[in-house]
Structure formats: C-alpha cells, structure tokens
Amino acid sequence: MRRCVLPLALALAASCARAPAPATAPRAARPAASPVTISVVATTDVHGHLESLPWLAGHVQNLRAVRRAEGGDVLLVDAGDMWQGTLESNLGEGAAVVRAYNALRYDAVTIGNHEFDFGPTGRDTVPRSPRDNPTGNIEARARQARFPFLAANLRTRAGAPWTPRNIRPAAMLTVAGVRIGLIGVTTPATMQATDPRNLVRLQITPMREAIEREATQVRAAGATVVVVLAHAGGSCDRFTDPDDLSACRLQGEIFQLARALPPGLVDVIAAGHAHFGIAHRVNGIAIVEAFQLGRAFSRVDLRIDTTGRVADARIHPPRYLCDGVQSRDIASWAPDACAPPDYEGRPVRHDAGMIAVLRGDIARAERRREQPLGVVADRDYPHSTRDESPASHLVVDLLRAAYPVMDVALYNATGTRAGLTAGPITYGDIYALLPFDSVVATATLPASMIAEAILRGVTRGPIPIVSGIEADVTCDGPTPRVTLSRGGAAIPAETSLRIVTNEFVASGGAGYFPDMARRFVLRLESPMRESVVAVLKGDAQRPVGGGMAERNVDRKRIRVPGNTYPVRCQ
Numbered sequence: 001m002r003r004c005v006l007p008l009a010l011a012l013a014a015s016c017a018r019a020p021a022p023a024t025a026p027r028a029a030r031p032a033a034s035p036v037t038i039s040v041v042a043t044t045d046v047h048g049h050l051e052s053l054p055w056l057a058g059h060v061q062n063l064r065a066v067r068r069a070e071g072g073d074v075l076l077v078d079a080g081d082m083w084q085g086t087l088e089s090n091l092g093e094g095a096a097v098v099r100a101y102n103a104l105r106y107d108a109v110t111i112g113n114h115e116f117d118f119g120p121t122g123r124d125t126v127p128r129s130p131r132d133n134p135t136g137n138i139e140a141r142a143r144q145a146r147f148p149f150l151a152a153n154l155r156t157r158a159g160a161p162w163t164p165r166n167i168r169p170a171a172m173l174t175v176a177g178v179r180i181g182l183i184g185v186t187t188p189a190t191m192q193a194t195d196p197r198n199l200v201r202l203q204i205t206p207m208r209e210a211i212e213r214e215a216t217q218v219r220a221a222g223a224t225v226v227v228v229l230a231h232a233g234g235s236c237d238r239f240t241d242p243d244d245l246s247a248c249r250l251q252g253e254i255f256q257l258a259r260a261l262p263p264g265l266v267d268v269i270a271a272g273h274a275h276f277g278i279a280h281r282v283n284g285i286a287i288v289e290a291f292q293l294g295r296a297f298s299r300v301d302l303r304i305d306t307t308g309r310v311a312d313a314r315i316h317p318p319r320y321l322c323d324g325v326q327s328r329d330i331a332s333w334a335p336d337a338c339a340p341p342d343y344e345g346r347p348v349r350h351d352a353g354m355i356a357v358l359r360g361d362i363a364r365a366e367r368r369r370e371q372p373l374g375v376v377a378d379r380d381y382p383h384s385t386r387d388e389s390p391a392s393h394l395v396v397d398l399l400r401a402a403y404p405v406m407d408v409a410l411y412n413a414t415g416t417r418a419g420l421t422a423g424p425i426t427y428g429d430i431y432a433l434l435p436f437d438s439v440v441a442t443a444t445l446p447a448s449m450i451a452e453a454i455l456r457g458v459t460r461g462p463i464p465i466v467s468g469i470e471a472d473v474t475c476d477g478p479t480p481r482v483t484l485s486r487g488g489a490a491i492p493a494e495t496s497l498r499i500v501t502n503e504f505v506a507s508g509g510a511g512y513f514p515d516m517a518r519r520f521v522l523r524l525e526s527p528m529r530e531s532v533v534a535v536l537k538g539d540a541q542r543p544v545g546g547g548m549a550e551r552n553v554d555r556k557r558i559r560v561p562g563n564t565y566p567v568r569c570q
Contacts, residue, residue: 034071034306035303035304035305035306035311036070036071036072036176036177036178036303036304037067037070037072037301037302037303037304038067038072038073038074038075038175038176038178038180038225038301038302038304039063039067039072039073039074039075039299039300039301039302040074040075040077040227040268040270040288040298040299040300040301040302041060041063041074041075041076041077041297041298041299042076042077042078042079042229042270042288042290042297042298042299042300043056043077043078043079043290043294043297043298044078044079044080044081044231044233044270044271044272044273044289044290044291044292044298045079045080045081045112045272045273045275045291045292045293046078046081046082046083046097046292046293046294047081047082047083047084047085047086047089047114047292047293047294047417048082048083048084048085048086048088048089048090048094048096048097048435049085049086049293049294050086050088050089050096050097050100050294050358050361050362051088051294051333051337052293052294052295052321053100053104053294053351053354053358054333054335054350054351054352054354054355055321055322055338055340055348055350055351056104056294056297056321057103057104057351057353057354058340058343058348058349058350058351059297059319059321059340059343059348060074060076060104061349061351062343062344062345062346062348063299063343063344065344065346066344066345067176071176072176072304073175073176075107075173075175075180075227076104076105076106076107077106077107077108077109077182077227077229077270078101078106078108078109078110078229078270079109079110079112079229079230079231079270079271079272079273079289080109080110080111080112080113080114080115080186080229080231080272080273081112081113081114081115081231081272081273082094082097082098082101082109082112082115083096083097083098083114083115083141084114084115084117084118084435084436085114085293085417085435086365086431086432086435087364087365087368087369087428087431088358088361088362088364088365089361090431090435090437091361091364091365091368092361093118093121093137093140093141094115094118094137094141095141095144096358096361097141098141098144098145099144099357099358100354100357100358101145101147102144102145102146102147103353103354103357104354106147107147107173107175107182108147108148108149108150108171108173108182108184108229109145109147109148109149109150109184109229110149110150110151110184110185110186110229110230110231110272111138111149111150111151111154111167111184111186111231112186112190112231112272112273113186113187113189113190113193113194113231113273114193114194115138115141116135116138116190116194116195116198116199117194117195117198117436117437118137118138118437119132119134119135119136119137119195119197119198120132120133120134120136120137121133121136121137121140122136125195125198125437125438126195126197126198126503126507127197127198127200134197134198134199134200134201135164135198135201135202138167139164139165139167142164142165142166142167143165143166145166148166148167148168148171148182149166149167149168149184150167150168150169150170150171150182150183150184150229151167151168151169151184151185151186152169152170152183152184152185152210152211152213152214153185153186153204153205153206153207153209153210154186154202154203154204155202155203155204155205156201156202156203157201157202157203159203162202169183169184169210169214170182170183170184170214170217170218172218172221172222172223176304177308178224178225178304178308179222179223179224179225179308180223180224180225180226180227181214181215181218181219181221181223181225181226181227182218182226182227182228182229183210183211183214183215183218183226183227183228183229184228184229184230184231185207185210185211185228185229185230185231185232186204186207186230186231186232187204187207187230187231187232187253187273188204188206188207189273190204190231191204192508192509192510192511193414193509193510194504194509195438195503195504195507195509196507196508196509197507207230207232207257208257208260208261211228211257211261211265211266212261212262212265215228215265215266216265219265224304224307224308224309224310225267225268225302225304225308225309225310226265226266226267226268227266227267227268227269227270228266228268228269228270229270230254230257230269230270230271230272231272231273232253232254232257232271232272232273232274233252233253233254233271233272233273233274233275233276233278233289234248234249234250234252234253234254234255234271234274234276234278234287234289235248235249235252235274235276235277235278236248236249236276236277236278236279236280239277239279239280239317239318240317242279242280242281242286242315243280243281244280245280245282247280248278248280252274253273253274254269254271254274254278254287254289255282255287257269258282258283258285258287259282259283261283261285263283263284264284266285267285267286267302267310267313268285268286268287268288268300268302268313269285269286269287269288270288270289270298271287271288271289272289274289275291275292275385276289276291277289277290277291277296277317277318278298279298279315279316279317279318280315281313281315286300286313286315288300288315288318289318290318290319291318294321295320295321295322296318296319296320296321297318297319297321298316298318298319299315299316299319300313300314300315300316301313301314301316319343321338321340322337322338322339322340323338323339323340323341333355333362335350335352338350368427368428368431369426369427369428369431370426370427370428371426371427371428372424372425372426372427373424373425373426373427373430373533373536373537374536374537375424375425375536375537376422376423376424376425377420377421377422377423377424377425378422379422380419380420380421380422381394381419381420381421381553382419383416383417383418383419383433384413385413385414385416385417385462386413386463386565387413387463387565388413388463388465388556388557388558389413389416389419390419390553390554391416391418391419391420391433392411392413392415392416392465393465393467393553393554393557394420394553395411395415395416395433395434395465395532396409396410396411396465396466396467397409397467397553398532398535398536399411399440399467399500399501399528399531399532400467400468400500401535402440402500402531402532402534402535403440403442403500403531405498406442406468406498406499406500407468407469407486407497407498407499408450408466408467408468408469408497408498408499408500409466409467409468409499409500409501410450410453410454410464410465410466410467410499410500410501410505410512411464411465411501411502411505412457412462412463412464412465412504412505412509412510412512413462413463413464413465414462414463414510415434415436415502415504416433416434416465417432417433417434417435418432418433419433420433425536427533430529430532430533430536431529433529434527434528434529434532435529436502436504436527436528436529437527437529438502438503438504438527438528439502439503439522439523439524439525439526439527439528440500440501440502440503440522440523440527440528440531441500441501441502441503441505441506441507441520441521441522441523442498442499442500442501442520442521442523443498443499443506443519443520443521444496444497444498444499445496445497445499445519446493446494446495446496446497447484447491447492447493447494447495447496447497448493448494449513449516450469450484450497450499451471451482451483451484451493452482453512453513454466454471454473454482454484454512454558455473455480455481455482456511456512457510457511457512458473458480458482458558458560458565458566458567459480459566459567459568460511460566461565461566462510463558463565464510464512464558465557466557466558467557468486469484469485469486469491469497469557470484470485470486470557470558470559471483471484471485471557471558471559472485472558472559473558473559473560473561473567474561475561475569475570476569477569478569478570479569480567480569501520502527502528503520503522506520506522507520
C-alpha cells in the first residue's frame with residue numbers, strides 16, 4: 001500500500017487507496033490482524049541550521065529500517081520556525097530548508113511565527129505596495145514542498161480557512177495501514193513575534209477551538225490516530241518519567257492547551273516555539289518538544305492495535321544528534337563534526353546525499369560568512385533571549401553609534417540570536433548575531449512613550465534592551481512604574497527623545513509600540529544588521545568595546561524588582 005496524503009476535504013469523500021504522486025517511497029502494508037508500531041519523529045525550531053540534517057537523516061534511516069522490518073513505519077514532522085536564522089537558509093529565503101526536508105521525506109509541517117519573516121517574495125521583507133502579497137514567501141515555499149503545510153488556526157480576515165496551494169488546516173495520511181489525521185496550529189503570540197504587516201490578511205484563532213474542530217472532522221473521516229503539530233510550547237527539566245510533571249512548568253501554553261482538549265481526541269502533540277524540551281504525558285496526550293537549532297529530535301512510539309487505535313504511547317527523551325547525551329551546536333558540515341552513539345542497534349551515518357542536495361547553499365553561505373570585517377572583539381559577548389546580555393547591549397550600542405544623533409537605541413532581547421567570542425570578527429559572526437533583515441526605523445518620541453514601551457516589555461515580554469538611557473521599574477502598590485534616567489539624572493516624562501530601533505519594533509512587533517508605526521521614519525537602504533557592520537568596518541583600528549560599546553555591557557540597564565521577569569507587583 002502506498003503512503004496517502006489527502007487534504008481533509010478530499011479525505012471526507014475519498015479513499016486513500018489511490019494517492020497523488022507520492023513524495024516518499026512506497027510503504028509496505030501490514031497484516032490487518034497484527035499490531036504495529038509507528039514512530040512519530042518530530043523536529044522544531046531548526047531556524048535554518050541545516051548542518052544538523054545529515055545527522056538527523058542518519059538517525060531517521062536507522063529507525064525507518066527497524067520499523068519497516070516489523071511492518072510499521074516512521075511519521076516525520078516539524079513544529080515550525082524552520083528557516084529563519086542562518087546564511088545557508090536565509091540567502092534563499094528558506095528554499096534550502098524545504099529542499100532538505102523533501103530529501104528527508106518529511107510528512108507534514110506547521111507554520112511558526114518566523115516563517116512570516118520574509119514577507120513577500122523578493123528583496124523586501126514586508127509589503128511596500130498594495131500589489132505585494134504579505135505571505136508570498138511562505139506560499140512559494142509551500143509550493144516547493146512535497147509535504148503539506150498545516151495551519152488550522154490561520155484564517156482569512158473574513159474567517160475562511162487560509163488555503164493557498166499546499167497550505168491547509170489538516171491532512172490525512174495512511175502509514176503502515178493506519179489512517180492518521182494531522183493538524184497544525186500556531187501560537188496567537190505570532191501576531192507580536194513577527195512583523196504584523198505580514199499578517200494583515202490573516203487572523204489567528206484560538207488553538208483549542210481549531211484543534212477540536214479539525215480533530216473531530218478527521219476522526220469522522222476515518223482517522224484512528226490524531227497528531228497535532230503546534231508551534232506553541234512549554235518546558236521541562238527532566239525526562240526520565242513522562243508521567244512525572246513535577247519537572248515541568250505547567251503554566252506553559254502547550255500544557256494548558258492539552259488540558260483543555262476533550263480526553264481521547266488527540267494522541268500526540270509535537271510542540272515548539274519555546275526552545276525547551278518536553279517528553280511528557282498530559283491529559284492522556286503524549287507531548288514532545290526538542291529544544292532548538294537542530295540539536296535534537298523527539299520521538300513517540302505508538303503501538304497500534306488491530307483496530308488501528310493507539311494501545312500504548314512510549315515517549316522517548318529528546319535525542320541529541322551530536323553525542324546522544326548533551327545539547328550543543330553542530331559547528332561543522334564535516335562528517336567528523338559529531339560522534340553520535342549507535343541508534344537502534346546501528347551506527348549513525350552522516351548522510352552524504354544531504355550534503356549533495358545543499359552543496360550550492362553551503363558554498364554561497366561560506367563565501368559570505370568568512371568575509372573579515374577587520375575588527376577584533378576584545379572579549380566574549382554571551383547572549384540570552386530571556387534577559388539583558390552583553391551581546392544585546394553591544395548590538396544597541398553599535399546601533400546608536402551608527403546613528404549618533406539619536407538619544408536612545410532600543411531593541412528586543414529575542415532579536416539577538418547568538419553571542420560573539422573574543423577574536424577577529426567576520427560577517428558570519430554578525431549574521432549569526434542579527435539574522436533578521438528588518439531595516440532601521442527612527443522617531444522623536446516623548447520619554448513617557450519610551451517608558452511605556454519598556455513597561456510593556458518587562459511585564460509581557462520580550463525583554464527590552466536599551467542604549468543611551470537606563471530605566472528603573474518600581475512597584476507602586478499593584479502598579480509597576482518606569483523612571484528613565486541618563487547619566488544618573490531623571491528624564492522628565494515630557495522630554496523629547498530621538499530613538500533608533502528597527503522596523504519590526506516600530507511596526508508593533510514585540511508589542512512595545514502598538515499602533516504607532518506612522519510616527520517612525522524607515523531607513524530602507526539596508527537592514528539594521530548592515531548598519532552594525534558599517535560601524536564595525538569604520539572602526540577597524542580599535543577593538544570592539546574600545547569606544548563603540550558603552551563602558552559596561554555586563555551591568556543591567558533596566559532594573560526590575562527581584563531581578564525577575566515578567567514583572568509582577570503585588
């Protein structure tokens with residue numbers, strides 16, 4: 001029997017006996033009277049780190065061989081944020097990731113917030129004219145894919161399903177004779193986690209409602225297994241016992257979602273977005289999430305009984321690709337970059353075929369990455385997306401140096417994606433630090449508006465990063481308040497301050513400046529990253545930190561009660 005992939009609307013009326021041209025090799029049918037195991041393998045938040053995929057391919061090949069020998073198979077899925085983040089991926093606006101996923105024979109993916117980052121097809125990352133399609137890039141990548149993009153809670157402004165070619169709410173697959181319904185959803189936080197102008201034609205509806213609607217329909221259409229791909233997550237610290245939830249922060253979005261679903265409706269949730277790990281069971285649902293940047297994958301073994309239903313779900317801890325034990329980046333494309341232990345009783349082989357698929361992307365990226373900027377970092381600049389960090393402070397200091405007439409530079413901590421190590425700096429180092437292509441935006445605003453932006457960040461996230469000013473957040477009873485200062489002197493609320501940021505923040509991204517885009521002037525000549533590069537090139541005679549950065553990139557510039565986020569005043 002061949003693998004079958006059908007849109008749900010067709011699945012309701014058609015059999016899977018006749019499939020469209022298959023994206024994968026034929027899968028053997030199993031005897032109807034025999035139980036079978038289907039392994040759900042899930043990745044998430046790869047963010048363009050294609051160097052991990054030859055090792056993922058080696059693991060998946062081993063598992064497929066074992067499962068198929070038993071009459072079962074592997075279901076390979078991704079929970080979103082596939083392509084934003086590296087030169088290999090970004091230079092082709094995600095096309096390399098889709099080519100690689102085609103080669104790996106993925107079965108389905110969902111859409112994450114960063115899939116919207118490239119906006120229309122072409123150079124611009126947001127629509128500049130009414131003719132521009134704000135989701136043109138996603139639609140192009142979906143047409144390229146030999147697997148469906150699932151987006152059940154992305155609807156048009158009129159409330160209809162969003163269904164460009166190969167994008168649909170749900171799909172039906174037949175895997176080893178078992179009919180599986182797949183549903184994709186994305187966090188409502190996407191509206192603040194990408195440029196909102198790329199979502200002007202869409203709305204994001206509640207995930208629970210979308211899942212209940214689609215899961216009910218796929219069950220009615222004959223699915224005996226339901227798997228949800230959710231670009232929404234949570235976090236756990238231990239993975240030894242999937243039923244021990246004491247290791248998890250249960251206020252996380254994915255845990256609340258699972259608890260709200262009717263028991264028995266969903267079997268597996270492949271989660272993402274949070275960049276943490278999960279391998280646990282909540283409300284009878286196996287929930288998995290495998291960190292970020294292609295370091296690991298998740299696995300759930302579904303034991304299917306003779307009726308086609310799940311008799312047991314064995315949840316595996318996240319499997320790290322490099323050494324099988326600890327999380328670390330795979331820093332090279334070389335076959336000796338990792339030494340993974342055997343998997344499923346076989347050596348894990350580096351898939352040379354994947355390198356062949358990506359050879360052009362790798363070469364083009366390497367040429368850009370290795371370009372020296374002629375400047376040396378005087379020290380390490382570690383980064384964090386969940387707090388102020390030396391790397392983020394360096395970014396805003398350099399941004400303000402690029403626009404010296406500005407009083408304030410402001411950015412979001414989640415916009416800085418890597419640190420810098422001491423030594424010569426290359427273009428690739430800055431690209432890893434700032435992979436987004438958002439252009440510079442400037443404005444003159446009263447200090448009170450900047451204080452309100454900082455307040456939104458420290459109480460809701462993401463954490464704001466500033467240069468040129470400092471801020472103190474205090475509690476006036478249950479009400480948090482922000483006081484700005486410069487050089488130790490308080491800045492009156494009515495003071496006009498010239499601020500430089502990027503287009504993402506200015507247009508309402510991160511939630512700092514809602515509905516204020518018209519107050520900002522866009523500098524369309526190049527992305528913010530290139531302004532930082534220009535400053536570095538122009539200051540090549542002295543080390544970074546020798547004048548461009550403020551005196552102490554380690555010291556907090558926004559002081560909050562208890563040094564904890566989000567700020568809560570009792």
